[in-house]
Amino acid sequence: MLVRFLSGPLLCGPLLACLSALVLLLSGGLPAWAEFSLPPLPYAAGALEPTIDARTMTIHHDRHHGSYVANLNAQIKAFPALADLSLDALQGQVSAYPEAVRNNGGGHWNHSQFWAVMAPAGRGGAPSRKLSAAINRDFGSLEAMQATFNQAAASRFGSGWAWLIRRPDGSLAITSTANQDNPLMDLPGLERGTPLLGLDVWEHAYYLNYQNRRPDYIKAWWSLLNWKEVDRRFAEAGGASA
Numbered sequence: 001m002l003v004r005f006l007s008g009p010l011l012c013g014p015l016l017a018c019l020s021a022l023v024l025l026l027s028g029g030l031p032a033w034a035e036f037s038l039p040p041l042p043y044a045a046g047a048l049e050p051t052i053d054a055r056t057m058t059i060h061h062d063r064h065h066g067s068y069v070a071n072l073n074a075q076i077k078a079f080p081a082l083a084d085l086s087l088d089a090l091q092g093q094v095s096a097y098p099e100a101v102r103n104n105g106g107g108h109w110n111h112s113q114f115w116a117v118m119a120p121a122g123r124g125g126a127p128s129r130k131l132s133a134a135i136n137r138d139f140g141s142l143e144a145m146q147a148t149f150n151q152a153a154a155s156r157f158g159s160g161w162a163w164l165i166r167r168p169d170g171s172l173a174i175t176s177t178a179n180q181d182n183p184l185m186d187l188p189g190l191e192r193g194t195p196l197l198g199l200d201v202w203e204h205a206y207y208l209n210y211q212n213r214r215p216d217y218i219k220a221w222w223s224l225l226n227w228k229e230v231d232r233r234f235a236e237a238g239g240a241s242a
């Protein structure tokens with residue numbers, strides 16, 4: 001362990017993380033790791049059929065999301081300071097850590113929101129009056145917002161996510177990120193804001209049912225949107241004003 005901490009700055013991340021690790025090491029105490037955990041799906045694995053099949057949901061949640069959580073927890077052992085961060089706060093500090101924290105911390109955050117912004121068809125409600133007003137103000141209409149979002153989701157090359165975000169000034173925007181990045185991360189070239197909804201366009205999210213037909217998956221996905229959760233996120237972020 002000692003060799004690991006002393007073997008070079010690249011392994012060490014922020015100074016505080018290194019120092020706290022070293023202090024724990026030298027004090028001989030065994031730290032109690034606060035681990036991240038895989039949240040259960042908020043509905044049965046088959047509840048989103050036929051749009052998303054149960055097998056895809058089970059593999060996606062249990063194995064893919066489960067791996068991000070396990071790999072993130074492995075990083076806590078190398079960087080104990082991570083254990084003091086909320087999952088939200090961690091996103092804003094990923095640039096200070098190795099890529100495994102960015103990828104797995106992002107994977108955990110992104111998927112946790114993904115399950116929450118979906119609901120069985122017919123159960124997600126509709127956008128609130130306030131959210132509708134903000135969407136109309138910034139995109140012209142709900143349909144126009146969806147068209148812009150669908151374009152961002154379809155044109156993301158390789159793996160990644162499409163997002164509806166609330167900018168710090170209260171305006172709404174569509175963006176997309178590669179791999180497991182998200183708009184909360186402190187990364188160059190990324191438009192930052194509070195994600196209101198994010199769509200997973202990794203092939204693992206749709207391939208069993210849709211194969212290469214990503215646009216069909218994107219279009220069908222809107223029937224699963226949990227607008228109640230999107231509204232909650234919008235209000236929590238401060239609503240339409242700066």
Ligand code: MN
Binds near residue numbers: 200205
């Ligand atoms: Mn995924």
